[in-house]
Amino acid sequence: MDNGARLGWLIDPQQRQVEIYRPKLAVTVLSNPAELSGEEVLPGFLLNLHPMWD
Numbered sequence: 001m002d003n004g005a006r007l008g009w010l011i012d013p014q015q016r017q018v019e020i021y022r023p024k025l026a027v028t029v030l031s032n033p034a035e036l037s038g039e040e041v042l043p044g045f046l047l048n049l050h051p052m053w054d
């Protein structure tokens with residue numbers, strides 16, 4: 001975020017957890033999500049997490 005990123009994901013496959021970072025907002029933590037959205041930063045982008053959890 002300090003370098004201008006508008007969206008960041010920290011994916012923990014062992015815990016099946018994702019931390020989502022956005023400027024000026026609290027970190028969002030998701031447990032076992034099926035996919036991640038690029039939101040308004042990458043419209044239409046979806047990251048399928050099923051292969052990572054398997």
